[in-house]
Amino acid sequence: MKPLIVLLLTFTISLFAIKLIKKEYHFALSARVAMSTMLVFTAIGHFIFTKGMSMMIPEYIPFRENFVYLTGIFEILLAIGLLIPGLKVISRWTLIIFFLLMLPANIYASINNVNYQKGTFDGNGLAYLWFRIPLQTLFIIWVYISTIRI
Template identity: 50%
Template sequence: METLIVLFGAFTLTLLIIWLLTKRLELRFSGRVAMAIMLVFTAVGHFVFTKGMIMMIPFLLCPNMIVIFTGVIELIAAIGLLLPNTKVLTGKLLILFFILLFPANVYAAIHNINLRTADYTGEGVSYLWIRIPMQLLFIGWVYFSTTKQSKIKIVNQ
C-alpha cells in the first residue's frame, strides 16, 4: 500500500508544482516522475528487505543476486523514465519487468511470505485481490506516461 501512497503523492505534488510554475497540466511527465520516485522507493526495499524478497523466489538460482539485480534495474528504470531519449524504451521494458515479477508476488501470497519480517506471517492469498489490480495499474501507468500523445495544456485566462 505504501507504494500507492508514494505513487499518487508524488504524482499530485509534481502536477501541482508544474501547474504553479507554468500553468500547464503535464500528466505524462508527472506520471513518469511519480513512477520514478516509486521505483526508487521499491528499489530501496530490495536492499533493506533482501532476506524476505529472497523467500519470494526460492525456485530461482541465485535468489540473493536476483533480488539485488532487480533493485538495481528499478533504479536504472527510474532514471530512464526521466530521460526524453529513453522514456519510451524504458516504459516498454518496465512493463515487461512488472509482468515478469508478478509470479514472485503470487508465490509470496500463496506461501504467506512477509517480506519485511522474512517469515510466514504475510497476508496470504487475499493479498492478491489488492496486488493484481495494483500490478495492472502500474502497467497502465507506465504505458500512459511513456507513449507519445499530445500534451494536455490548460492556460489560465
C-alpha cells in the same frame, strides 16, 4: 499499499509544482516523475528487506539474494530512464515486461504466506493478490499512458 500512496502523492505534488514552474499542467511528465519516485521507493526495499524478498523467489532458483539486489538496481535505472526523453519508450516496454515477470514472485509469496518485511512465513497469503494484481495492472497502464504521445 505504500507504493500506491507514494505514486499518487508524488503525482499530485509534481503536478502542482510543474504548474507553478511552467505555468501549465504536464500530466504525463508528472505521471513519469511519480512512477520514477515510486520505483526508487520500492527499489530501496530490495536493499532493506533483501532476506524477505529473496523468500519470494522459489528455492530452486540460485543466487536469490543477488537477484533481489539486481532487480533493485534495475528499478532505479528504469526510474531514471522514464525521465530521459530518449529512453522513455524503451523504459516503458522494459517496465511493462518487468511488472509482468514480477507477478509470479508475488503469487509464489502469497501461496507461501511470505512476509517480505519480516522475512517470515506469516504474511497475508492469497488475500494479498486481491490487491496486488490490480495494483500491478495499474502500474502497467500508468507507465504506458505516461509515455505515449498524445
